[in-house]
Every structure is written in C-alpha cells, then in structure tokens.
Amino acid sequence: MAGPSLIMYEEEFNQINKVLEKLTKEANAKIVFLVDKNGQLIAAYGETKNIDTTSLASLTAGNIAATGGLAKLIGEKEFSILFHEGERDNIHISIIGQRVILVVIFDHRSSLGLVRLRVKKTGDELNAIFSRLMKKVEKEPQAGSPFSEITDEDIENLFKD
Amino acid sequence: MSFINYSSREINCKIVYYGPGLGGKTTNLQYIYDKMSPDTKGKLISLATETERTLFFDFLPLALGDIRGFKTRFQLYTVPGQVFYDASRKLILRGVDGVVFVADSQIERMDANIESLENLKVNLKENGYDFDKIPLVIQYNKRDLPNAADLQEMKSLLNPKNLIDFEAVATKGIGVFETLKAIAKLVLVEMKKSAAVR
Numbered sequence: 001m002a003g004p005s006l007i008m009y010e011e012e013f014n015q016i017n018k019v020l021e022k023l024t025k026e027a028n029a030k031i032v033f034l035v036d037k038n039g040q041l042i043a044a045y046g047e048t049k050n051i052d053t054t055s056l057a058s059l060t061a062g063n064i065a066a067t068g069g070l071a072k073l074i075g076e077k078e079f080s081i082l083f084h085e086g087e088r089d090n091i092h093i094s095i096i097g098q099r100v101i102l103v104v105i106f107d108h109r110s111s112l113g114l115v116r117l118r119v120k121k122t123g124d125e126l127n128a129i130f131s132r133l134m135k136k137v138e139k140e141p142q143a144g145s146p147f148s149e150i151t152d153e154d155i156e157n158l159f160k161d
Numbered sequence: 162m163s164f165i166n167y168s169s170r171e172i173n174c175k176i177v178y179y180g181p182g183l184g185g186k187t188t189n190l191q192y193i194y195d196k197m198s199p200d201t202k203g204k205l206i207s208l209a210t211e212t213e214r215t216l217f218f219d220f221l222p223l224a225l226g227d228i229r230g231f232k233t234r235f236q237l238y239t240v241p242g243q244v245f246y247d248a249s250r251k252l253i254l255r256g257v258d259g260v261v262f263v264a265d266s267q268i269e270r271m272d273a274n275i276e277s278l279e280n281l282k283v284n285l286k287e288n289g290y291d292f293d294k295i296p297l298v299i300q301y302n303k304r305d306l307p308n309a310a311d312l313q314e315m316k317s318l319l320n321p322k323n324l325i326d327f328e329a330v331a332t333k334g335i336g337v338f339e340t341l342k343a344i345a346k347l348v349l350v351e352m353k354k355s356a357a358v359r
Contacts, residue, residue: 005163005352013168038256039220039236040164040173054203058220058236062208065252066217146165146172146231147349147356155349158226158233159342 006036012133013043019125020045027118028110030089034126035060035101042100060093060103083112094119097127162256163352171232174348175256179281180263181273182214182242185302188331189263190221190237193341196334197223215241218253225345235345242277251284259296259348260285261340263331264319266301266309274319296347299326300340305333 016034024032024046033044033053039061044053067079082093092104092115102122104115164173178186187207194205203222210216219239224232238257240250254260262281264274282292299320303309312328320326325343329336 005165008164008166008168010168013166036164036256038162038164038175040175042164042166052204054222055206055220058222058238059206062217062252065255066249069248069252146229147353150228150349150353152350154228155346155353158228158349159346 006040006042007133007137008042009133009136012129012136015129016043016126017045019122019129023104023118023122027104027106027115029104029106029115031103031105033057033103034096035103037061037064037099037101046105056103060101064093064095064101081116092116092119094123096123097130099130100126102126163258163348165231169232170230171234172228172352173234173236174258174345174352175236175238176259176261176344176348177254177257178237178239178261178263179250179254179277180242180302181265181270181277182244184242184263184265184270184274184277185329185331186239186242186263187213187215187219189261189300189302189329189337189340190219190239192331192334192337193223193237194221196338201225214243215239216246217241217249228349233349235348237341244276244280247280247284250280251287254284254288254290257288257290257295258351259298259344261344262297262299262319263329264299264301264315266303266315267306268308268310271310271315271318274315278319293322296344296351297324298340298344298347299324300329300331300336301326302329302331302336304328304335305330 020032020043031046031048034042035057036042039058041053041057067082071078080095084091089105089107094102096102102119104119106115178189180186194202201224206220208217221237223235225235238253240253285292301315327336327340331337
C-alpha cells in the first residue's frame with residue numbers, strides 16, 4: 001500500500017483546533033478548515049453549521065489536485081496558494097508543508113491581504129504540529145490502533161442488515 | 162490511505178469506482194445514494210458535463226456504522242471513464258484504499274473494458290500501489306442487455322485471478338450493494354492485516 005494511514009491523536013487534534021480558532025479570529029474569517037490531500041476533512045472551525053464540510057473537503061482536494069496537475073504541465077512543482085473571489089464570499093486555499101490544505105472562507109469583513117498574512121503565520125504553527133504528529137506515529141505506529149484488535153466478526157457485524 | 166482520528170473516533174476510507182466510459186460507475190453511486198437513509202449519507206456531488214458524462218469525479222460520503230467505538234466512514238469516488246481524461250483518473254486514485262472495477266457487459270465494449278483495466282494497472286503503479294495487492298472487486302454491469310457477453314468469457318478476460326466479482330444491473334440496483342459490501346469488507350480486512358504486521 002502507498003504510505004501509511006493518516007493518524008490523528010487527541011493531543012494534536014486539540015492543538016490544531018486551537019490554531020484554527022485563532023486564525024478564524026485574527027483573520028476575521030467565517031470558516032477555516034483543514035483537509036488532507038486525499039480529501040479527508042481533518043478539522044474545521046467557524047460558522048460550519050450550514051455548510052457541507054465533507055463535500056467542501058473533497059472538492060478542495062480535487063481542486064488542489066487539478067491545479068497541481070496544471071502546475072506540472074508548465075514545469076512548476078505546485079501552486080501553493082489558490083484564491084477564488086465571489087460576490088459575497090471568497091475562498092483562500094493554501095498548501096501547508098506539502099501535506100495538508102488550509103482553507104479560509106471570508107467576506108467583506110476581512111481582506112485578502114489580512115488573510116494571506118495570518119495564513120502564513122498559521123502555516124508554520126501547523127507544520128510544527130504535523131511534524132510532531134508524524135514522529136509520534138512513527139514511534140508508536142499501532143498504539144491502540146482499532147485495527148489491531150478487531151475481529152472478522154466485528155467486520156461482519158457492520159454489514160448485518 | 163485511510164484516516165484514523167482518535168479524537169473524534171472515526172475511520173475514513175476511500176473507495177474508487179473505475180471502468181470504461183458509460184459503464185455505470187455513476188449509476189452505482191446514484192443507486193446507493195437513493196437507497197441509503199438520510200442519516201447515513203452525505204450529498205452526492207457530481208462534476209459532470211451537460212450531457213451527464215463525468216468530467217472530474219462523483220463523490221458520495223457514507224457512514225456504515227461502528228467498529229469498536231469507531232465510526233467507519235467510506236468516501237466513494239468515481240473516475241471519468243472516457244479515455245482522454247487520464248490525468249484526472251490518476252489524481253482521483255491518490256490515497257485510494259479499495260477499487261471497484263465496473264465492466265460493461267456489452268460485447269462491443271470488451272476492448273474498452275480491457276483497455277480500462279490496463280489503464281487502472283498503470284495508474285495504480287504511478288500512485289505507488291501494487292495492482293495485485295490492493296483490495297479490488299469486479300462488477301459485470303448491464304447483464305440485462307441482449308448484447309451482453311458470455312459471463313465466463315468476461316471472467317477469463319477481466320478476472321483471471323478469480324477475485325470477488327458480481328453480476329449487476331446498476332440501473333435496477335441489482336448487485337450494487339453486494340459490490341459495495343464486498344469492497345468495504347476487503348478494505349477493512351486489509352487495514353486489519355496491515356495493523357497486525359506493523
């Protein structure tokens with residue numbers, strides 16, 4: 001299989017949530033979320049109630065994948081920042097440490113300049129957290145992995161009608 | 162590449178429906194979407210052309226239930242089947258945990274089936290996967306059509322290794338959930354295996 005699973009522990013998850021909360025406030029954003037490059041939503045903060053974050057995550061990853069393909073075609077490694085401007089809301093997308101995607105949704109209460117500035121700072125913090133997380137996963141790869149203990153019966157049970 | 166979140170106690174897996182154009186990959190997802198209860202499914206996203214050909218991908222998130230207190234979520238994707246969308250197919254296979262190959266049973270589509278299966282092998286390899294090791298289920302779709310090829314012939318062409326396979330009529334839902342269950346099971350068993358070796 002290509003690469004191990006992405007594993008998230010409680011400690012890092014809380015740290016990430018705090019970082020996203022801070023970014024939401026400092027950048028005057030509506031919603032901030034973090035997605036892995038395969039389209040899985042890692043964390044979200046802000047006015048997420050009326051928004052389908054799962055679909056947003058998958059489309060964001062698709063968007064990054066497609067622009068990455070474009071980049072390669074013209075000899076670039078990747079486009080690390082994407083910006084979509086709407087009538088009311090705007091989306092700022094950036095790749096953090098070539099691993100995860102940070103998405104900021106904001107309206108007229110903020111500005112592109114402010115978002116860019118805050119995202120840059122946040123990127124370093126997130127990078128540090130993910131580096132720690134990766135080290136932790138390497139050190140104790142299956143510490144309490146739900147899969148080391150599940151039985152065939154557990155899997156069967158999932159499919160009982 | 163699955164995503165295990167110990168904090169929210171969730172397991173996320175990615176399944177990709179692959180196969181030749183107009184073979185019924187989107188129809189599989191559409192049927193699953195129509196039949197699942199609203200609390201277990203998310204929105205079905207379709208990035209398609211005006212003529213309903215898949216342009217980039219379809220996406221359907223599903224929640225299957227709990228394993229040992231972990232919510233298991235599956236994200237189903239389809240690829241665009243048309244030959245010239247190869248770059249998109251490659252991107253969508255990134256991070257895949259299991260593949261469903263939807264073959265078109267119509268006899269005149271046999272070459273397209275074989276070409277698509279070969280293309281799957283190449284694209285898996287380019288993403289760092291081994292075709293012989295990844296969880297894979299084969300579905301022979303459109304079995305109800307009068308020009309459907311002989312099943313044994315299709316098996317020998319597309320499934321020489323005798324992987325799990327199903328006959329299907331996706332428009333009527335025949336074989337759709339059987340296929341989904343089989344691939345979901347294979348993915349979980351594979352995750353269990355790799356947790357044990359590590």
